[in-house]
Amino acid sequence: MRYKMLVLDMDDTLLDDDLNISTDNIKAIQEANKKETIITICSGRVSKSIISIIKKLGIANDNDYYISYNGAVINDLKGNNIFYEPVPQDILPKLIDIGREYGVDIQLYDKKGVIVEQVTSRTETYQGLSNIPADVVDDLKNYNQSIKILYNYDDIKILEQMQEHIIKLYDDKVNVFFSKPTYLEVLSKKANKGIALEYLANYLHIDKEEIIAVGDSFNDKYMIKYAGMGVAICNAREEIKEIANYVTKCNNNQSGVAEVINKFILKDF
Known part of the structure; x- marks a missing residue:
């Protein structure tokens, strides 16, 4: 071949x-x-x-x-x-709410890079791995579009619970998977x-x-x-x-x- x-x-x-x-x-x-x-x-x-x-x-x-x-x-x-194919706009605010509910770091993405509400030790580690600085904003809900969402957290069990939660609500609209043990990602189903x-x-x-x-x-x-x-x-x-x-x-x-x-x-x- x-x-x-x-x-x-x-x-x-x-x-x-x-x-x-x-x-x-x-x-x-x-x-x-x-x-x-x-x-x-x-x-x-x-x-x-x-x-x-x-x-x-x-x-x-x-x-x-x-x-x-x-x-x-x-x-x-x-x-x-x-x-x-960005995350569906109609559920983006709800996905942000889920991240806040579970107390994890939420990362949105535009064509320039990463968007966060605060820089934590976890987001600093992520920036070191990707060599891309994060843009810090007051409220992620001011963004009506994100290419993907990454939930960044040290407790894998919490992320697994979130994965089940999101799949139960939006399995027909998004793909939800781990890219690393502490990174849970959400993309459009497409x-x-x-x-x-x-x-x-x-x-x-x-x-x-x-x-x-x-x-x-x-x-x-x-x-x-x-x-x-x-x-x-x-x-x-x-x-x-x-x-x-x-x-x-x-x-x-x-x-x-x-x-x-x-x-x-x-x-x-």
Whole structure:
């Protein structure tokens, strides 16, 4: 099988635990790109954060695309948007109320980045991970649109209760999932990494059997299930390993992405 597209999650997949990209990963990605494999970053991060990583890979091309906000947005590197599915406006105030009810940090998102009502130790950690400062506002309800919502809290059981609560109320309108153990995210029902990947594949006339998707967490489930070759990095959650076609031997600190590229893409050359 000649794979035409390689789709990569960033955190805990392409990036190591120190948020760096290994030399082996960069070299393998550049070699795959030379063989005309389309490299697509697909992340929960905001667009600016993803673009900085693409530049580090040394493969930036104006005709390339990336998927941000966990599948709610697709842009090309010129800044043109081809897919945009924000949280439904009619329930956004109610989702803010739910966050306040449970006492968690609530993060809204616009095209510039993150919006919060206060900076806490949790939001500071998030800013450090994403390298994107948060915009602090008086009242989140002054915003009538958000690309996604992230509930940030240390108590996983509270977030699990919130997930059940939101699904019970709005399962027909939103997707609710964990991107990290302490990050519960809400997207439009019409948006996730799998939906966005399918949209981009159709846009580029690429069959799903010609796609490899690599990830580690619950938000990656959708794209791993969609791709012809769904790959779980070996540090992935067990539920993700179970649905993957292949589980790497190397983790995110051992250049697991390079392993995938060498095994499935460069072997044919």
